[in-house]
Amino acid sequence: MNQTIDTATARRMAEAGTIRGVSIIGQPGGWSVMLKTGMLEKPLGGQKTDKPRTWRSLDTLTEYLRKDLSIVRIDGVDATHHSSADVHRPGRPDAAARMKRAHEAAAHDAWFRAQVDAGIKEADDPATQWISNEDAEASMEKLLTRLEAEGKGRGTN
Template identity: 60%
Template sequence: MSTQTIDSAMARRMVEASAIHGASIIGRPGGWSVMLKLGKVEKLLGTQRTDKPRMWRSLDTCMDYLRNELHIVRVDLLDATHYSDGDASRRPRQDASERMKRAHEAAAYDAWFREQVQASIDDPRPSISDDEARARFANRKTALRRRAQ
């Protein structure tokens, strides 16, 4: 089975070996993809572990990736013919909002809990020892038993 894409790790190695002779940014519904030229063959830059083209929603982030990750600083072609902002096939994940809400609640609880612990540590009132607390509780327990009889 021949692959239709090249993943980033392979593309990086090919750039280092000067095997990539050019790059084009191609507009697609929902974003931008990168076509790499290998001699007379062109292949899309793909995602890890799949044979699907890698997509960027922003042209800036696509170019930043090429420059910073693959060290490709020259683009031969920018084709926006089929570019559109939205992608009908891409649906937002329904659980993302709920997941973020739970994460914010957890962070808020963690901050509150840490404040409570720090306030307890910083409390200037003298704390009592375990033995003293047990003795006080035993006295209260004895007093309650006497009243109950």
């Protein structure tokens, strides 16, 4: 028999109106939720385990209850055993690195989009002077010839 109620079941129970009460219980490292159904009271469990789910922040927990489970009434908060010590969670350096990469990618994406927008704006500007492909190639050929001559003058090939 499950010791906890998973999120999907809790969502269905909330929609059916079978949850009779909700309490938030403080514990070392965070907060958990107790759901009352009839004469039974069970903790809200994690997704992949039959262990009570915990939240570090009371604000995050209440937001989760409101948005994900449509629970807006909480019978009580028991902070007797709550402490902010993070005793249950191991460190996640992989998550920090993943978030850093995600932020870097988002920043690069924003920069890239700004560059594209600026290019489109410049291309659409009637005052923009266009250079033909032939003129661009001729200009590049002159530049390469000049750089080769300068390189030979310094004794390099």
